Amino acid sequence: MPIISKLSIIIPAYNEERTIHLILDKVRDVQLTGDISKELIIVNDCSSDDTEGAIQRYRQSNPELNIQYHAHPVNQGKGAALHTGISKATGEYLIIQDADLEYDPEEYNDLLKPVLSGFADVVYGSRFQGSKPHRILFFWHTLGNKFLTMLSNMFTNLNLTDMETCYKLFRTDLIQGLNLTEKRFGFEPEVTAKISRIKDVRIYEVGISYYGRTYEEGKKIGWRDGVRAIYCIVKFGLRLG
Template identity: 70%
Template sequence: MQRLSIIIPAYNEEKTISLILDRINEVKLIRNIEKEVIIVNDCSKDNTEAAIQRYMSDTPNLTINYFKYIKHDVNQGKGAAIHTGIAQATGDYLLVQDADLEYDPGEYNTLLKPIVLASADVVYGSRFMGGNPHRILFFWHSIGNRVLTFLSNMMSNLNLTDMETGYKVFRTAIIQRIYLHEKRFGFEPEVTQKVSMIPGIRIYEVGISYYGRTFAEGKKIGWKDGFRAIYCIAKYGLFNNQLFRKPSEIKAPAQTVG
């Protein structure tokens, strides 16, 4: 493994985008793995773009080897931003990093350990296992996550503890082949159902920290997204007619910029 692609979907994150980039910049990956950061601005209405450009041009001593910045002309949703980032990834593996500081880039090496030691294809970071710090927030939100994980496991025959986690690492050659539909928060249940169907796929799970936000602090997912997740679990678990893209539908990523 030579390069990790870090996809950052961003929508109205001017207050935190520079902070998350700082934390990514501070991380030294095991075995001198390179970092490729792909920021997808999903048509933010605030000064997210200016904050990103200022960081890219003014920050000294960057340890990030490659930067890509992409902007959607219209807001399409977090899932759509992830799709764009996946298509542009050139790393051997990729992960999704939210721009809101809920997940700690300092734990990248924890996520990568099953890959470099056991050649895992997919690694999930679980907020519900291990002894790492977790901010105490909403009871019903945590129950909802566990119910969704339970339903997802029933369909996928996996034994995950946290299907809805924002930290998922994928072998890039595999995830770029998967046909993904969901444009919003349905990405999590859809991709979980689909990777579980790949013959011989090696999926690991590791414990991670979680520094959750309240809705007043900018958290965007709501109860409607929970019902959508149930729909996606059933749809892609029972009626998944197309798992992989046709070779002609896979676009080569653009050249990376150092």
């Protein structure tokens, strides 16, 4: 059985002044199985609002939390923020946590379960599997996600149901050993393609909740990101990058 003493939680943030403290409260309050400690790594991708001030105020009022803070001097994209966070992780495993309120940190233990049972090196949280709560939103967005997952599976020979999910849990040494280059939302198909090629890697998937946001509520991904995702699936599926 793997011994996990620390989970690194990578939080990319861009213009999340209104919600960053709420998600940090949720991360703070979750009790991990086996008293695993938490390392929060927040990467501010040059927000134009007061995201930095909100984070610093939170750190001051919660000094007991292990929070690393890193700020990009120019906006580079979610993928670039994740690259920074991944490089700084010191836990045996790491998980990606968006700074909005679409995903529930209480489900970290669900993702950790196949790891702690000795079965998995990587765990994806699927919004389209199981009976967890799922906000009903955009038909075409959901169809697009499923199309991208199917296309990705054709190249990787995996049978994922949700390649585009935020909740991805990795053994830290595996993901730190990858050469990741996509700086925006192309991170998802790139990391999936490259992690799938690691010899004998064990990838699992568990059902998670999804409390999606509308664009008025701050959702940022758009159709151009979908086009880029198709490009990345083909590029990295054919090992051209």
